[in-house]
Amino acid sequence: MLPFSRVTVVGLGLIGSSIARAVKAYMPTVRVIGYDADPEVREIATRISLCDDVTDTPGAAVIDADLVILCVPVGAMGAAARDFAADLPADAIVSDVGSCKVSVVEALAAALPGAIVIPAHPVAGTENSGPEAGFASLFQHRWCIVTPPEGVSGFAVERVKEFWRQLGAEVETMTPAHHDLVLAVTSHLPHLIAYTIVGTASDLEEVTQSEVIKYSAGGFRDFTRIAASDPTMWRDVFLENKEAVLDMLQRFSEDLSALQRAIRWGKGDELFDRFTRTRAIRRSVIEQGQDDSRPDFGRAHD
Ligand SMILES: NC(=O)c1ccc[n+]([C@@H]2O[C@H](COP(=O)([O-])OP(=O)(O)OC[C@H]3O[C@@H](n4cnc5c(N)ncnc54)[C@H](O)[C@@H]3O)[C@@H](O)[C@H]2O)c1
Numbered sequence: 600m601l602p603f604s605r606v607t608v609v610g611l612g613l614i615g616s617s618i619a620r621a622v623k624a625y626m627p628t629v630r631v632i633g634y635d636a637d638p639e640v641r642e643i644a645t646r647i648s649l650c651d652d653v654t655d656t657p658g659a660a661v662i663d664a665d666l667v668i669l670c671v672p673v674g675a676m677g678a679a680a681r682d683f684a685a686d687l688p689a690d691a692i693v694s695d696v697g698s699c700k701v702s703v704v705e706a707l708a709a710a711l712p713g714a715i716v717i718p719a720h721p722v723a724g725t726e727n728s729g730p731e732a733g734f735a736s737l738f739q740h741r742w743c744i745v746t747p748p749e750g751v752s753g754f755a756v757e758r759v760k761e762f763w764r765q766l767g768a769e770v771e772t773m774t775p776a777h778h779d780l781v782l783a784v785t786s787h788l789p790h791l792i793a794y795t796i797v798g799t800a801s802d803l804e805e806v807t808q809s810e811v812i813k814y815s816a817g818g819f820r821d822f823t824r825i826a827a828s829d830p831t832m833w834r835d836v837f838l839e840n841k842e843a844v845l846d847m848l849q850r851f852s853e854d855l856s857a858l859q860r861a862i863r864w865g866k867g868d869e870l871f872d873r874f875t876r877t878r879a880i881r882r883s884v885i886e887q888g889q890d891d892s893r894p895d896f897g898r899a900h901d
């Protein structure tokens with residue numbers, strides 16, 4: 600059974616446009632309405648028929664919705680929700696896809712007092728952004744973490760979970776604080792490291808820009824993909840998940856210093872042990888089906 604029949608997507612970039620495409624592909628009878636603050640994005644969304652309708656105001660987009668999903672940068676969630684608050688039907692469920700949850704939960708509670716808000720985070724994406732970057736299969740076999748507030752209706756939570764299952768995701772539930780800690784180490788810190796290493800390489804006076812490009816065949820190339828991720832989105836993630844990221848960064852710096860010492864003092868056993876442990880982690884990631892390099896895994900564009 601369909602959990603919703605009228606879905607509104609606010610923010611028609613990579614994730615919003617992927618949701619719109621996935622709803623059309625996997626729940627074809629559901630009506631999808633879209634809104635984006637950027638008129639150029641609205642124009643593209645209309646031209647490529649992303650939704651059944653793209654409205655010029657946020658209020659018109661939500662007026663008869665039973666699910667509204669905010670797909671804007673995490674620092675813009677509160678403002679985007681305030682823009683449609685007056686027109687939101689009382690029984691509509693509001694959700695979001697933000698990469699961190701504690702600050703988004705607070706922003707949405709302040710912007711939409713009394714509304715049913717059930718946040719979620721599909722742990723799936725790419726380094727690209729905008730309405731033309733999305734694809735329907737993005738969420739297939741990927742995790743979607745739902746962070747329901749205490750006291751919210753179990754039936755409403757189940758509808759949001761079922762929505763994500765029908766888009767192909769595996770659903771998990773967590774508290775917002777636990778989500779932010781886990782994602783700080785599995786997603787936010789890796790992005791910070793990628794932004795740093797690519798910046799460091801391009802700043803080296805002894806190595807020319809063309810050499811960085813020419814010889815970036817292996818590990819560095821993978822870092823450049825991550826470091827090409829959207830600057831607005833990631834600026835907001837680091838500012839809004841500040842405490843958890845700083846906590847993980849502190850641990851990372853300590854571990855990096857230990858490796859630095861091991862290299863300086865020629866402690867080969869220490870390096871070997873560490874690399875053996877991390878190789879085992881990579882192998883269990885692959886065994887659990889989370890290997891992005893598999894051609895059949897999640898990323899196949901439709
Ligand atoms: N990119 C990823 O890999 C990824 C994965 C999972 C979750 N997320 C989360 O999804 C959200 C969207 O990310 P994205 O990658 O789709 O970004 P994107 O840049 O592709 O799209 C964001 C869209 O939001 C619009 N927007 C900004 N402020 C707005 C407002 N106040 N009202 C209406 N529209 C507004 C922008 O014009 C833009 O079109 C973010 O919260 C991000 O943390 C991203």
Ligand SMILES: O=C(O)C(=O)C[C@]1(C(=O)O)C=C[C@@H](O)C=C1
Pocket residue numbers: 697698721722723724725726785786787825828
């Ligand atoms: O695959 C990528 O390009 C991503 O960065 C996706 C990724 C991640 O870190 O896994 C990025 C941010 C999200 O909130 C969820 C997914």
